[in-house]
Amino acid sequence: MLRRSPEVHLHDICNPRPSQxxxxxxxxxxxxxxxxxxxxxxxxxxxxxxxxxxxxxxKGSVRHRGKMCHTLRSGEIAVSSPxxxxxxxxxxxxxxxxxxxxxxxxxxxxxxxxxxGMADYLTGSEISFSIFYLLPVTLATWCVSRQxxxxxxxxxxxxxxxxxxxxxxxxHPAIPYWNMLVRFGFFLIVLIxxxxxxxxxxxxxxxxxxxxxxxxxxxxxxxxRAHYEIERTRRFGHPFTVAYIDLDDFKAxxxxxxxxxxxxxxxxxxDTARDNVRATDIVAxxxxxxxxxxxxxxxxxxxxxxxxxxxxxxxxxxxxxGWPVTLSIGxxxxxxxxxxxxxMLHTADALMYTVxxxxxxxxxHEVHGG
Numbered sequence: 320m321l322r323r324s325p326e327v328h329l330h331d332i333c334n335p336r337p338s339q340x341x342x343x344x345x346x347x348x349x350x351x352x353x354x355x356x357x358x359x360x361x362x363x364x365x366x367x368x369x370x371x372x373x374x375x376x377x378k379g380s381v382r383h384r385g386k387m388c389h390t391l392r393s394g395e396i397a398v399s400s401p402x403x404x405x406x407x408x409x410x411x412x413x414x415x416x417x418x419x420x421x422x423x424x425x426x427x428x429x430x431x432x433x434x435x436g437m438a439d440y441l442t443g444s445e446i447s448f449s450i451f452y453l454l455p456v457t458l459a460t461w462c463v464s465r466q467x468x469x470x471x472x473x474x475x476x477x478x479x480x481x482x483x484x485x486x487x488x489x490x491h492p493a494i495p496y497w498n499m500l501v502r503f504g505f506f507l508i509v510l511i512x513x514x515x516x517x518x519x520x521x522x523x524x525x526x527x528x529x530x531x532x533x534x535x536x537x538x539x540x541x542x543x544r545a546h547y548e549i550e551r552t553r554r555f556g557h558p559f560t561v562a563y564i565d566l567d568d569f570k571a572x573x574x575x576x577x578x579x580x581x582x583x584x585x586x587x588x589x590d591t592a593r594d595n596v597r598a599t600d601i602v603a604x605x606x607x608x609x610x611x612x613x614x615x616x617x618x619x620x621x622x623x624x625x626x627x628x629x630x631x632x633x634x635x636x637x638x639x640x641g642w643p644v645t646l647s648i649g650x651x652x653x654x655x656x657x658x659x660x661x662x663m664l665h666t667a668d669a670l671m672y673t674v675x676x677x678x679x680x681x682x683x684h685e686v687h688g689g
Contacts (some may be wrong), residue, residue, distance in 0.1 A: 534648030645680030
C-alpha cells in the first residue's frame, strides 16, 4: 500500500521484504505502488467488522449471507429486502432523541385538540370546526405512529362529544353518541389512509437512495452523507477517510462470462465491503464498476488497515471464482475538511487513476490537511 503525507510510506502487503524496496516507482512519488494479494489476511482494528470474515462459498457460486445479492447455483441473483440494507447504511438518531421528538409531537397534538375544542366552544354550534379536529389526528399519525393517531382520534371524538352534550338538545339521548362513533370512524379512515401513504413514501424514499442491484447507497445518497461528514469534520475537527474503488478489467467478465456473472462480481464486492466495515461507515456504488467507502472519524492507519483487509478478501473471492478482476483503490485521509464533496471525490478519483496507470490492482493512500 502506498501512503503520502506528504512523503510516501510504502507497505508491501504481499511480500514485505526490505529487498523489494525501490522497484516499480511511480512518477512524482518516492516509492512504489504495491499489489493487493487476495491470499493475505490482514486483521481489522477494533470496531471494523470481524477479522477474517469472508463470504460463504458454495459449489460453483458465491453466496453472501443475509444481504441484497445472493448468487444461487442457477446463476440467478436473489434479492432480499432493501429496507434491511438501508438500515445498515444509515446513521440512526439516538433513542433519547427519538423519544423526545415523539413526546414533542404528541404534546403538540394534544395542545391542538384543546385549542380546537376551546375555539369550538367559544364560537357556539352555529360555526363548524369539524375539519380542524383532523389536524391533531394527522399530525400524530404522520409524525409519531398509527397508534398515536388512533389515540388522538379517540380524544378528538370525545372532545367533540362533550361539546355536543354541552350546547345541543337531541330528540334521543343516544344520538350524540352515535355521532361520536361516526366521527371516530371518519378519523379512523383518514388516519389509515395517511399511515399507508406514509409507509409508501418511506419505502420510495429508501429505494431512491439505494443501488437496485447491490443494495448499497447510490451516488446521490453518498454525496448527501459525505456532505454531512465534511460539515462534521469542519465543526469537530475529526479526520475522515474516503476511498474510490474501480474494478480493473470488469468488462472482460461481462464479455467472457455474461452479464449475470458481472452482476455477481458487483455483489461480491458490495457484500464483502459491507461485511467488513462498521455500521457508521458508508459504502456506496457510484455507478458501473465504481464504488466508494467513507470512514468517519478514522485516520490513515486504521483506514489503511481496513482497506488492505477488504481488498484482500475481495481479491481472494474473485480469484477463487476465476474472475480476472482486480481492484484499483485511491484513498485520501482528510485531517481538514475539503471544500466540497466534488473536490473530495475528485482527489480520490485522481489517485485511483494513478494506480490504474501504474499497473492496476493496488492501493494509493494520501493524507491531506496537515
